[in-house]
Amino acid sequence: MRNMTYPALKRALIASSLSLILSAGAIADSFTPSSSFSGNNLPDLGTVAVNSFSLEKENQLGDAYMRVIRASTPIVTDPVLNQYLTELGDKLVAHAHDVKTPFYFFLLQNDEINAFAFFGGHIGVHTGLFLNADNESELASVLAHEITHVTQRHLARSFEAQQKAAPATIAGMLGAILLTIAAPQAGMAALATTQALSAQTKINYTRQHEKEADRIGMQVMVDSGFDPDAAADFFAKLAARYRFTSKPPQMLLTHPLPESRITEARNRATQYPHHQVADNLNFQLAKARIEVRFSSYSDAAALALFEQQLDRKQYSFKAAARYGKALALFRLKEFSAAETIIDELRAKDPDNLFYLDTKTDLLAQHNAYPEAIKLLSTQLALKPTSQVININLANIYIEAGQADKAIGLLEEMIFLDKQNPLPYQLLADAYLKLKNKSMEHFVRAEIMALNADYDGAIDQLNFAFRSAQDEPLQQARVEARIRQFKQARQAMEALK
Numbered sequence: 001m002r003n004m005t006y007p008a009l010k011r012a013l014i015a016s017s018l019s020l021i022l023s024a025g026a027i028a029d030s031f032t033p034s035s036s037f038s039g040n041n042l043p044d045l046g047t048v049a050v051n052s053f054s055l056e057k058e059n060q061l062g063d064a065y066m067r068v069i070r071a072s073t074p075i076v077t078d079p080v081l082n083q084y085l086t087e088l089g090d091k092l093v094a095h096a097h098d099v100k101t102p103f104y105f106f107l108l109q110n111d112e113i114n115a116f117a118f119f120g121g122h123i124g125v126h127t128g129l130f131l132n133a134d135n136e137s138e139l140a141s142v143l144a145h146e147i148t149h150v151t152q153r154h155l156a157r158s159f160e161a162q163q164k165a166a167p168a169t170i171a172g173m174l175g176a177i178l179l180t181i182a183a184p185q186a187g188m189a190a191l192a193t194t195q196a197l198s199a200q201t202k203i204n205y206t207r208q209h210e211k212e213a214d215r216i217g218m219q220v221m222v223d224s225g226f227d228p229d230a231a232a233d234f235f236a237k238l239a240a241r242y243r244f245t246s247k248p249p250q251m252l253l254t255h256p257l258p259e260s261r262i263t264e265a266r267n268r269a270t271q272y273p274h275h276q277v278a279d280n281l282n283f284q285l286a287k288a289r290i291e292v293r294f295s296s297y298s299d300a301a302a303l304a305l306f307e308q309q310l311d312r313k314q315y316s317f318k319a320a321a322r323y324g325k326a327l328a329l330f331r332l333k334e335f336s337a338a339e340t341i342i343d344e345l346r347a348k349d350p351d352n353l354f355y356l357d358t359k360t361d362l363l364a365q366h367n368a369y370p371e372a373i374k375l376l377s378t379q380l381a382l383k384p385t386s387q388v389i390n391i392n393l394a395n396i397y398i399e400a401g402q403a404d405k406a407i408g409l410l411e412e413m414i415f416l417d418k419q420n421p422l423p424y425q426l427l428a429d430a431y432l433k434l435k436n437k438s439m440e441h442f443v444r445a446e447i448m449a450l451n452a453d454y455d456g457a458i459d460q461l462n463f464a465f466r467s468a469q470d471e472p473l474q475q476a477r478v479e480a481r482i483r484q485f486k487q488a489r490q491a492m493e494a495l496k
Contacts, residue, residue, distance in 0.1 A: 001079055001357055001392050055100055058156060062120020064492055066104070067452035069124070070421065076107040076127065076294055077422040079391045080357045084286045086387075088136070089123060092144050095223035097216075098151045104419055105143075109294045113238065117146040119155060127294045132238075135316070136283035137221070137230035144217035144224070145231075152216065154209040214261070218268055227277040232265035284317045285354040288324030292331060303328035319345055323354060330358065335365055351379070353388045360392045369400035385416060394426055403433040421450050437467035438474055445481070454489035458482055 069075070076082070082105075089105040101121040110126040117123050123146050133139045149155075214231070222228050239262060292302045306325040308314070315321040322341050329338035339362045346355045356379060363372035376393040383389055390413050394406035407430055413423040424447045431440040445460035461482045468474040 001361065001388075001395055058119040058153075059101060060120075060491070062101075062118060062122050064452070065118055066120070066122055066419065067450060069108075071451040071453070074109040075421075076109050077420070077425075078107075078289070078293070079387045079422065080354055081107055081286055081289060081294075082420070083353065083387045084282055085125060088140065088283075089143055089147070092140060092147055092220055092224050096144075096147055096151050096220045101150070103147070103150070106419075111296055115142050115146050117149040117154075121150050123147065123150070127290045130287045130290045131295060133234065133283075133287075134237075135227075135230070136280040137227040137277055138234040139283065140221050140224065140226040141217070141231035141234055144221040144226075145213045146217075147220060148213040148217040149209065152209075152212055154213070157209070210261070211264075214265060215268065218265070218272075222272050225277070228269040228272040229266075229274075230277075232262055232269055235262045235265055279316050281317050281319060282352075282354065284315075284320035285323055285352075288320050289327060289354065292324055292327040299328055299331040303332065319349070323358075326358060330361065335362060338362060351382070353386065357388055357392060360396065364396060364399055369396055372396045373400070387413060387417070387420075391422060391426065394423075394430070398426065398430050398433060401433070403430040406430045419450070421447055424450070438464045438471065438478070440464075441467060442478060442481070445485070449485060449488070452492070454485050454492070457485050461485070 085105045085107055089103060093099060093103050103121040103123060105123045105125065108124055108126050111128040111131065112126050113128045113132050114126040115124065115129055123143065125143070129139065129142060133142075218228055218231055221231070288306070291297055291305065292299075295302075297305065303325065306321050306328060309321040310318070310325065323345060326338045326341040326345075329335075329341070338358070342355055342358050342362065346352070346359060349355065356375070360372050360376060363369070363375070373393065373396055376389055376396065379389050380386070380393060390409045394409040394413075397403060397406040397409075407427065410423045410427040410430065413420070414427070417423075424443055428440055428443040428447065431437075431443060441460045441464035445457040445464065448454075448457040448460060461478050465475055465478045465482075468478065
């Protein structure tokens with residue numbers, strides 16, 4: 001599917017929303033201690049924060065912070081990349097222990113090498129991590145590490161470690177932690193200015209968390225079928241690349257790489273049976289897609305990159321290099337050449353969603369809507385919950401002047417993933433095409449709420465109410481949603 005974006009909200013909204021989240025320090029809740037690991041000799045250390053920070057509060061903060069991130073950072077809404085990342089993350093979570101919250105994986109367009117975890121099971125991954133990982137096991141090693149930060153409740157435990165500090169200091173520390181995971185330099189500066197906290201304690205606690213995430217994360221990765229050597233390989237590569245740089249990547253600011261850490265990873269990997277783990281084609285396809293669509297490469301430079309890989313046979317999978325070339329040709333509007341490559345790739349792998357998505361875009365470019373609808377409908381019967389197929393089919397219906405057929409597909413996607421802004425955006429477009437002003441404003445209100453702009457969302461709902469003068473049921477629905485958004489706004493303000 002072709003890229004779809006919408007403007008970020010004003011910085012003032014971001015700052016005000018962030019201040020609400022970062023001031024949630026002195027709340028005490030109770031919860032049930034978690035069970036210990038079984039069979040892996042891995043102690044359960046995720047229950048230290050049992051006195052101060054409930055899972056419910058973690059989820060509230062996670063939801064609020066995610067809304068701020070949507071408003072302030074360029075989140076990638078590409079359905080192919082999102083489905084790939086979610087499936088990889090879910091595979092790892094399935095082999096993790098002490099999972100108490102749902103996990104949500106999302107991709108940010110940023111060439112920096114970084115990934116981070118925060119409250120409520122949210123895992124953010126920079127596109128730069130894909131660009132610098134050589135294989136799927138290296139990416140999985142980073143995801144497993146971040147998943148462990150969540151399952152072991154490291155943010156809550158950092159909060160608990162400073163229980164004896166003054167409430168204002170605790171609030172400042174929580175804010176600094178949240179800043180650090182998304183913007184390390186700003187967060188580290190905030191930590192440095194937080195008074196009455198021992199710098200050595202903070203450093204030691206961070207090191208403890210990193211060691212624990214390395215150790216348990218490797219177990220998760222191995223149990224999921226990935227190469228245990230991948231973590232040390234990725235660490236060593238980063239350390240060598242940035243050893244003498246004055247500006248290390250964000251990942252090394254929040255995840256320091258002393259030589260001892262790399263050695264420990266190597267030693268830990270030797271404790272697992274060695275077996276050759278084949279790389280995954282879909283990882284290389286995802287990497288190629290990011291290189292063309294979400295990196296600093298120009299379209300011409302991306303084409304040259306993949307042509308060079310093909311000429312010199314410098315690739316893990318020839319199919320991935322050809323796919324990258326096809327995407328670059330598409331961006332350069334050389335549609336016939338792109339379609340030739342995609343058709344050849346699909347002839348060998350007709351169910352691959354990366355190829356299917358690009359084929360759909362090519363058919364739409366030719367206004368070949370009936371063929372695209374037939375192709376996607378056939379695939380939908382095989383994969384009824386696929387984000388890629390449903391969103392592509394809905395988009396084709398809208399472009400083909402059959403917006404009414406898109407609505408059910410998009411509503412199902414929203415039901416399955418209420419945090420993804422793309423189905424909402426397409427649904428608003430569908431109602432615009434159908435000239436249903438009330439529902440268009442209703443859906444646009446949901447988009448604004450996803451970005452923590454509850455005032456703007458309520459304004460949209462007021463427009464929706466006035467546009468539904470002859471629809472009492474719709475007006476009642478709108479009024480109910482206004483009440484819900486007012487309650488959500490109050491809940492965010494209550495985090496102060």
